[in-house]
Amino acid sequence: MNTHYDIAIIGTGPAGLSAAINAKVRNKKFILFGNDHLSMKLEKAHQINNYLGFPGITGQQMQTLFQEHLKEMEIEITEKKVTNIYHMGDYFSILANNEIFESKTIILATGVQVGKRFEGEDTFLGRGVSYCATCDGNFYRGKVVTVIAYDKKEEEEANFLADIANKVYYIPMYREEVEVDKKIEVIRDRPVEIIGVQQVTKLIMQNRELDTDGIFILRDTISPSTLLPGLETNENHVKVDRLMQTSLPGCFAAGDIVGKPYQYIKAAGEGNIAALSAASYVDAKA
Ligand code: FAD
Known part of the structure; x- marks a missing residue:
């Protein structure tokens, strides 16, 4: 089944969620891939002292607030793991749990991979x-x-x-x-x-x-260059400009995936920029 979207957002951490609410505000047809628990990195934080307006909030409280925000804006999460994205020229083809989706733009908000890859992992990828x-x-x-x-x-x-x-x-x-x-x-x-x-x-x-x-x-996260071949990276981070545009036209990225500091508010801010950039990109192509 092919399903067509303006924006496909991959990841339900603060970057992806912020991108989703802004895509909704801009009235775009979008899909949000991730999971209902949002992000392990939210769930596990004992106390957050540096998120504007919520001093001392726990990760779980923030998770609940984010979930309520999504509900309020009628944003649904598609609980699928994206395993491959293919750049098809003027659109992207997304493989998630054996289903294909198509979108004019992509926002990568998958966080960073924790831990190193195993010796031999890259060599035998696709060969076992x-x-x-x-x-x-x-x-x-x-x-x-x-x-x-x-x-x-x-x-x-x-x-x-x-x-x-x-x-x-x-x-x-x-x-x-x-x-x-x-x-x-x-x-x-x-x-x-x-x-x-x-x-x-x-x-x-x-x-x-x-x-x-x-x-x-x-793993929770797949490395960006495995997820979307052809993407320019710097070590394990995706290279972006100030509009969160990656090296592939129509592909944007936000949050930990683009680099340090690894912080909630930075991720949310970049998600906002990525969604507005993706919306402008879609409008310019219309
Ligand atoms: P993430 O939160 O990592 O979310 C990525 C999401 O994408 C996850 O839901 C994942 O399941 C999903 N995903 C990944 N790959 C795929 C795929 N292929 N298909 C579908 N979904 C996918 N920061 C602060 O600012 N203050 C703090 O006090 C603080 N405390 C922390 C405490 C702990 C214990 C940890 C671990 C982190 C803490 N951080 C803190 C850092 C903060 O958690 C991260 O910077 C933030 O979560 C990054 O958000 P993100 O949206 O980029 O990615």
Whole structure:
């Protein structure tokens, strides 16, 4: 199914949410990808002292206020993870949980990836390493797969793989209790290196090695250059100008993804600029 939008906003942290309310104010047809909890980085903050107007607010209180703001403005979140964006010239094609969406502009507000990529991860990306179980799971029918998960919500993805693969290893990178299908073997260890020849064959961990045909690395955020090939980056940050325009016409970015300081109010401010820039871009093309 192809669905056409003026603006597609990827991310539900303060940058993406601020972009969404401004896209609404500018009366644009937009879609907001992310999750109903908004952002782990909001949920986890104990006390925020530097957000104008809300001294001492907790992350969870701010999360509730943001959710109420969305409700008030009738803004819905599309709970899908975007795994690839393709620049098609005068529009963008977006792949999210195996569905394709089309949009004239994009606002990247996905935050920054925490932690380094594993040794061998880039080499075997697309050759056994994947960031999306629902997209690539079917390639592993009857095979052995390993899931490295950074969030409890990924347990659902592992359960999905357990119905397809012969064997699923699950490596939680979070502390909460793991509740997955009984067929899945849960291993608490630290992944170090991905090994293979043409395709992945092994995952080396600190204490043990696993023979595996595929490795699903399910982080909260995918690196910007993997998400949208061709995008100019500076280390792990997307390069933008003062209008939050990236190197690709029609693609804007805001928040932690464009660089430090990593702060809520900066993210929200940049989301505002990105949405206004995207709206002007759409108007200029009309
Ligand atoms: P994020 O908040 O990281 O949100 C990104 C969102 O995008 C997430 O919802 C993620 O799930 C979603 N996403 C990512 N990739 C995809 C995809 N491919 N498809 C769909 N959705 C996707 N800052 C302050 O100013 N003051 C503080 O007191 C403060 N305290 C903090 C305390 C903690 C514990 C932490 C971790 C951070 C704190 N920060 C603080 C920093 C602040 O959290 C970040 O600067 C801010 O959240 C950045 O907002 P963002 O919108 O750029 O990204």
